[in-house]
Amino acid sequence: MNSHTTDHEHEHDHTVFQKDIPEPKEDWEFLEIAIRELLIEKNVLSAREIQDEIEAWEKKNPEKGAEIIARSWVDDDFKNRLLNDGNKAVAELGFTVESLKLVALENTDELHHMVVCTLCSCYPRTLLGVPPLWYKSREYRSRAVREPRAVLREFGTTIPDSVEIRVVDSTADCRYLVIPKRPANTEKMSEAELVKLITRDSMIGTAEALDQDGQRS
Amino acid sequence: MTNLFNIGDLVRVGDALPPGHIRTPMFLRGCNGTIIKHFGSFPNPERLAYGLNGLPKINLYQVLFKMDEAWDGKGDYADGDTITADIYETWLEAI
Numbered sequence: 001m002n003s004h005t006t007d008h009e010h011e012h013d014h015t016v017f018q019k020d021i022p023e024p025k026e027d028w029e030f031l032e033i034a035i036r037e038l039l040i041e042k043n044v045l046s047a048r049e050i051q052d053e054i055e056a057w058e059k060k061n062p063e064k065g066a067e068i069i070a071r072s073w074v075d076d077d078f079k080n081r082l083l084n085d086g087n088k089a090v091a092e093l094g095f096t097v098e099s100l101k102l103v104a105l106e107n108t109d110e111l112h113h114m115v116v117c118t119l120c121s122c123y124p125r126t127l128l129g130v131p132p133l134w135y136k137s138r139e140y141r142s143r144a145v146r147e148p149r150a151v152l153r154e155f156g157t158t159i160p161d162s163v164e165i166r167v168v169d170s171t172a173d174c175r176y177l178v179i180p181k182r183p184a185n186t187e188k189m190s191e192a193e194l195v196k197l198i199t200r201d202s203m204i205g206t207a208e209a210l211d212q213d214g215q216r217s
Numbered sequence: 218m219t220n221l222f223n224i225g226d227l228v229r230v231g232d233a234l235p236p237g238h239i240r241t242p243m244f245l246r247g248c249n250g251t252i253i254k255h256f257g258s259f260p261n262p263e264r265l266a267y268g269l270n271g272l273p274k275i276n277l278y279q280v281l282f283k284m285d286e287a288w289d290g291k292g293d294y295a296d297g298d299t300i301t302a303d304i305y306e307t308w309l310e311a312i
Contacts, residue, residue: 101256118242145244145300147293161295171240172277172303173259 060129064095065177066198068127069209070191072104073182079106086177090127097126097175105168106179107205112159113178114152114205116144117170124175128200135204145169155206156216168205178202180209183217221276221306226252228280228309238266241308245300248286249312253301254279261305276306 024030039045068090072079082089086102102124105113117123118141123131134140143151148165152158159165168176180202186194189212196214201207211217222228232247240262255278260271281301284294 103256118244119240145242146288146291148298149295150293162297165294165298166281167298167300169242169245169300169302171242172256172262172305174256174277174279174303 057125057130060125062128062198062200062203063195064093065124065127065200065203066195068093068095068177069179069198069203070194072179073186073194074191079179082179095127097124101174102127102177103174104177104179105166105205107181107208109163109181111164111166112205113166113168113176114144114148115168115170115176115178116141118142118145119169119171122170122175124177127177128203132200152206155201157207178205180205180207183209183211185212220255222252222255222278222309222311224252224254227312228252228278229312230280230304231308231310238263241304242302244287245280245282245302245304248282250280250282250286252278253281256303259305261307263307277303278306278309280304280309 024033036050040047040050068082071093072082078089078092081092082104083106086104087097089104090097090102105115107113116135121131121136123135125131140151145167148167149159152165170176180198182194183197186197197210197212199207199210202209208217227249228251229249230241230245230247234246255276258274258276261273261275262271265271279301280303281299284292284298284300287300288294
């Protein structure tokens with residue numbers, strides 16, 4: 001919250017700073033600050049350009065991903081194209097995933113995909129926005145591959161033992177997008193209504209899509 | 218670039234510990250798996266990381282592993298659960 005009093009005329013703009021940057025503690029944090037300050041000093045980038053880029057990324061959200069999934073639920077041909085060549089299929093909807101290979105993974109009654117990047121934080125950012133903090137945490141990255149069922153339970157997601165959980169480690173040039181199962185009793189829903197059932201976590205695979213009433217199933 | 222492996226081929230991941238920027242996860246080194254997808258060829262990330270052009274490109278595969286192969290029962294997973302990782306050809310040998 002802005003502590004500025006509002007009893008005077010506001011003629012100037014307030015700069016919006018990123019709220020979640022704590023005091024630097026680790027070596028790499030000081031290194032990042034040093035490089036950033038050098039880039040500014042040498043006029044390679046301005047502080048404003050860096051901040052604008054951070055803010056542009058923060059505005060991105062998982063909506064694009066949800067539109068892609070909803071289309072794949074209502075159009076089998078599109079779903080097949082998405083599974084065959086992700087980049088080409090999402091281009092039909094006007095989305096680009098530059099220089100990386102987009103790979104869609106279909107969840108079914110027999111197979112549940114869950115995506116992790118154990119090495120860093122690879123994530124289809126252009127479609128889903130900035131990854132959640134937990135996705136980048138050491139805890140998720142190390143546990144997802146070793147105890148996926150425990151991790152899923154903590155997300156409130158129960159997958160029967162008879163369903164194969166396939167943990168997909170995004171270690172290289174591919175970016176993975178999970179196609180969650182289409183919930184039951186949604187046959188009459190429009191594409192726009194379906195979009196609302198498709199959560200960020202359902203496209204990572206740590207949850208299923210919401211049910212027909214928009215509730216956790 | 219010739220495609221070295223076919224879908225369904227059994228492979229072993231190298232268990233070397235070279236220094237540098239490596240994109241083969243430690244927990245899968247030395248594990249046996251199955252090729253399930255060929256993604257095409259990409260510049261070698263172990264060279265790209267040092268400002269080189271990463272050429273010639275190398276093949277990248279999606280390799281499927283049984284959970285037991287990596288964890289030998291010490292984890293929280295069901296019998297049929299699996300892991301996949303994207304591994305470059307230089308880290309794979311046929312078995």
